Amino acid sequence: DAKTTQPNSMESNEEEPVHLPCNHSTISGTDYIHWYRQLPSQGPEYVIHGLTSNVNNRMASLAIAEDRKSSTLILHRATLRDAAVYYCILRDRRAGNNRKLIWGLGTSLAVNP
Amino acid sequence: EAGVTQSPTHLIKTRGQQATLRCSPISGHTSVYWYQQALGLGLQFLLWYDEGEERNRGNFPPRFSGRQFPNYSSELNVNALELEDSALYLCASSLGTAPYNEQFFGPGTRLTVL
Numbered sequence: 001d002a003k004t005t006q007p008n009s010m011e012s013n014e015e016e017p018v019h020l021p022c023n024h025s026t027i028s029g030t031d032y033i034h035w036y037r038q039l040p041s042q043g044p045e046y047v048i049h050g051l052t053s054n055v056n057n058r059m060a061s062l063a064i065a066e067d068r069k070s071s072t073l074i075l076h077r078a079t080l081r082d083a084a085v086y087y088c089i090l091r092d093r094r095a096g097n098n099r100k101l102i103w104g105l106g107t108s109l110a111v112n113p
Numbered sequence: 114e115a116g117v118t119q120s121p122t123h124l125i126k127t128r129g130q131q132a133t134l135r136c137s138p139i140s141g142h143t144s145v146y147w148y149q150q151a152l153g154l155g156l157q158f159l160l161w162y163d164e165g166e167e168r169n170r171g172n173f174p175p176r177f178s179g180r181q182f183p184n185y186s187s188e189l190n191v192n193a194l195e196l197e198d199s200a201l202y203l204c205a206s207s208l209g210t211a212p213y214n215e216q217f218f219g220p221g222t223r224l225t226v227l
Contacts, residue, residue: 032213043117043203043218044156051213087155091213103148103156 004088009108012078020073020107022088027068032091035062035073037084038106044087047073083111115139117219119204125225126194134189134222138206144168145187146207146216147179151200159202162187163210191224199226 005023012018024033035047048055048062050071055062061074075082087106118137126132138145147159158171162181176192185206191198201223205216 034215036216043205043221044216045218046215049213049215085155103158105155 003102004090004104006086006088006104006107008105009110011110011112012075013112014080015077018075018078018082018109018111020075020086020088020109021070022072023070024088024090025069027090028092030092033062033064033068033071034089034091035060036087036089037082038087039081039084047086049091078109078111080111080113083109085109117204117206117217119202119219119222121222122220123223123225125227127227128194128196130194132191132194132198132224134191134202134204134224136187136189136204136206136219138185138187138204139217142206142208142217143185144207144210144214145181145185146205147187147189148203148205149173149200150203150221151197156203160189168210194226196226199224 032049032051034049036044037047038044048057048060050062050064063072085106085108087103089103117139120135124132136145144163146161148156149159150156159173159177160179161169165181179187179189181187201221203218203221205218207214207216
């Protein structure tokens, strides 16, 4: 089962961009890259996902390396509300595949005012 | 539209007892996932149900079991509770099994085993 590796913690200042890295060197060609975040005392919430191309949505951007062995979640202007644990996970795109969903420990992002 | 709901919010049990946790997915969602999150740790995948069938199971002992009902709600049962089962149990639902479908999480059930 493919695993992801993320730094334990990162720190940013409010209004500055944040780049959260994720390594997934054993990614397979059928894996989607998903990002979720978990605010304090809440369940995780979806942020963004991608397969091969970079993706943008209202919350963030996802930059995927050409070899797909790493990706970076980009928060363009961090706010205090973005302080959370960010999880990078892989999901196999083959329908009905029984690969286990491995979340890891994520990156705890602190945002300074 | 109502989100994923879980009950109870908190549950206190003693070692050796059984716990039953419940989850109602978002209307129209057929997939339900269960996760365990021990204090200070990441999410550990427990179970995945879709259309009433168990699709996948994490590395947990058989005393962790569950089921999905015809209305797609789900139940997680933990038998012979141990102290280390104390954790936040999160339920998530998604629209079908496609891997690009996002998971929507409930607020969780905090299980304390004394």
